[in-house]
Amino acid sequence: MNIENLIKDTFTAREHDAPDSDAVLAAARQRIDSRRSGLSRPLAVAAGATVLTLGAVTAVALNRPDPVDQSQTVATANGSQDSQTPAPTAPAPAGLQMPYSLGWLPPGAVAYRAQRINIGSSAANPEAPLYGGEYMLTVTAGGQVLEVGVQQFRMVPVDQAMFKSGPGSPVTIKGQRAVESSVSTGPGGYELYVEHPDGGSMYVHVAAAYGSTAPAQQLVDNGRRIAENIQFPGTTTVTPAFGLRDLPAGMRICAFGVQQPADRPGPQATTSYSLGTCTVQPTVHVNSAVVGQPEGTPGQPVQGRETRYADENGYHRLWVLGALEGAPVVIAGRVPPADLYDIANRLVLPN
Amino acid sequence: MADYDDFARAQLPRLLRYATMLTGEREQAADLVQDVLVKVYRHWARISGADHPDRYVLRMVTNGYLSWRHSRSARVIASGDLPEEARADDFASDHAAREDMWQRLSRLPKRQRAVVVLRYYEQLPDSEIAGLLGCAQATVRAHAHKALASLRNGLAVEQMAEARETR
Numbered sequence: 001m002n003i004e005n006l007i008k009d010t011f012t013a014r015e016h017d018a019p020d021s022d023a024v025l026a027a028a029r030q031r032i033d034s035r036r037s038g039l040s041r042p043l044a045v046a047a048g049a050t051v052l053t054l055g056a057v058t059a060v061a062l063n064r065p066d067p068v069d070q071s072q073t074v075a076t077a078n079g080s081q082d083s084q085t086p087a088p089t090a091p092a093p094a095g096l097q098m099p100y101s102l103g104w105l106p107p108g109a110v111a112y113r114a115q116r117i118n119i120g121s122s123a124a125n126p127e128a129p130l131y132g133g134e135y136m137l138t139v140t141a142g143g144q145v146l147e148v149g150v151q152q153f154r155m156v157p158v159d160q161a162m163f164k165s166g167p168g169s170p171v172t173i174k175g176q177r178a179v180e181s182s183v184s185t186g187p188g189g190y191e192l193y194v195e196h197p198d199g200g201s202m203y204v205h206v207a208a209a210y211g212s213t214a215p216a217q218q219l220v221d222n223g224r225r226i227a228e229n230i231q232f233p234g235t236t237t238v239t240p241a242f243g244l245r246d247l248p249a250g251m252r253i254c255a256f257g258v259q260q261p262a263d264r265p266g267p268q269a270t271t272s273y274s275l276g277t278c279t280v281q282p283t284v285h286v287n288s289a290v291v292g293q294p295e296g297t298p299g300q301p302v303q304g305r306e307t308r309y310a311d312e313n314g315y316h317r318l319w320v321l322g323a324l325e326g327a328p329v330v331i332a333g334r335v336p337p338a339d340l341y342d343i344a345n346r347l348v349l350p351n
Numbered sequence: 352m353a354d355y356d357d358f359a360r361a362q363l364p365r366l367l368r369y370a371t372m373l374t375g376e377r378e379q380a381a382d383l384v385q386d387v388l389v390k391v392y393r394h395w396a397r398i399s400g401a402d403h404p405d406r407y408v409l410r411m412v413t414n415g416y417l418s419w420r421h422s423r424s425a426r427v428i429a430s431g432d433l434p435e436e437a438r439a440d441d442f443a444s445d446h447a448a449r450e451d452m453w454q455r456l457s458r459l460p461k462r463q464r465a466v467v468v469l470r471y472y473e474q475l476p477d478s479e480i481a482g483l484l485g486c487a488q489a490t491v492r493a494h495a496h497k498a499l500a501s502l503r504n505g506l507a508v509e510q511m512a513e514a515r516e517t518r
Contacts, residue, residue, distance in 0.1 A: 003499060003502060003503055003506065004471060004499075006448060006449070006452055007452060007456075007467060007471045007502070008471050008472070009445070009449055010449040010452040010453050010456070011372050011468070011471065011472040013446075013449050014371060014372065014453065015368050015371070017371050017377050017380075018364070018367040018368040018370075018371040018377070018380065019367050019371070019377050019378075019380055019381035019384075021360070021363040021364050021367060023381075024363060024367060024381050024384055024385055024388070025356075025359055025360065025363055025388065027381075027385050028359070028384075028385045028388035028389055028392075031385070031389050032388075032389055032392050147393055162485050207393075207394075209393060210392070210393050210394070210395065210396065257382070272378075272382065274379070285376065285378040285379070287378060287382075315377060330378075332377070332378055
């Protein structure tokens with residue numbers, strides 16, 4: 001067998017690892033429906049409010065005051081857990097810090113999905129992790145719904161920018177070289193890549209949501225203003241539905257994602273973590289957005305909650321039932337079951 | 352949006368398998384494709400009017416993988432510890448060889464892995480891969496060459512083949 005055939009055989013043998021289509025479609029549908037539902041009260045802000053500009057030590061979910069006690073578990077800047085983690089009876093998880101902040105957003109009610117991921121380390125300091133992040137926001141005001149995306153592309157310089165609507169046009173944003181889409185009237189909306197001082201680029205995308213309309217100039221103005229007000233390093237924190245404390249030695253939070261519908265703040269947010277050394281692909285995934293019904297057989301109780309456990313060809317999954325207002329949290333990975341139970345016992349679940 | 356649902360149902364199995372090969376993880380694959388489905392819904396009017404919506408969405412999955420999870424970490428992964436060289440007789444079964452290859456694939460930089468998946472799993476020609484990745488065919492060939500070189504490094508099956516050829 002030559003190496004090319006071995007590669008093909010390897011892929012074919014892994015097809016059974018693919019997730020269940022119906023479950024993924026149902027989860028996507030749920031997210032779509034939650035976006036379409038009323039995005040109103042909680043995160044509504046006045047015009048020009050700095051929605052995502054937050055104090056470095058103020059644990060708040062975007063612009064919403066957070067009731068969490070600052071003494072509890074904190075995800076630190078390097079993704080590991082604070083060594084001063086309090087007792088496991090902490091009432092709720094604290095905020096997770098994003099690598100950059102959005103100093104300005106269009107006024108309106110905001111639903112968001114925020115993600116941060118470890119993207120390696122700097123050549124100068126290999127021990128210091130670098131993080132990238134993405135915001136996906138839905139801003140609703142006066143019947144208009146805007147979709148806003150902001151993402152950091154460390155490996156994509158402005159010169160390599162690609163647009164949905166054809167070639168870009170050069171522009172300058174706060175003295176930085178940038179390229180923006182030349183056509184903002186189409187369904188692709190307005191796109192902008194602005195040079196990042198440390199390399200790569202920041203990508204800003206503003207478009208009217210499906211079924212909504214917005215003048216092209218509004219998209220351009222909003223997109224440019226968002227780009228002008230991106231702030232490094234990030235001081236924004238997002239509040240997860242659950243936290244993690246005292247991760248095992250050598251293990252860090254390589255990535256997290258928090259999705260918060262505007263009309264359902266609090267523990268209804270879905271949260272995911274990818275854990276590992278971050279120098280190879282994360283080995284354990286923890287997620288509250290459980291796809292499908294828990295499977296397998298009853299497992300050992302965790303934190304007074306029932307569990308279910310399944311082993312699919314060495315890929316182990318442990319569901320902690322009733323973890324979040326009756327909903328489960330799943331911990332999964334190609335690791336020994338004891339490791340999953342270990343992580344499960346480190347979950348910080350709301351009372 | 353019935354046509355969106357029909358499209359999603361028809362494309363999902365392939366997209367999920369593809370995402371699994373890219374990410375190497377079931378949960379990440381589900382996450383990646385879920386994100387893409389939401390984006391597809393948001394832009395369905397435009398995507399449904401494309402010449403090849405299926406190819407467009409495949410590109411979205413690819414870009415999602417390359418951008419969000421893409422990174423310098425790929426270089427760290429690539430230069431990480433490779434498994435100790437194995438003797439040919441360690442791979443008494445095909446299963447072991449595939450497991451070893453799966454681990455090696457997980458160490459490839461993201462763009463190289465995408466090229467390998469598109470070439471050997473999706474079985475696309477380099478011209479189409481270049482179109483999906485937004486790069487030149489020469490770049491695709493370069494990625495593939497580097498990926499194969501990394502995957503071969505210390506690979507027992509290659510040693511076995513070489514041994515047979517030199518007998």
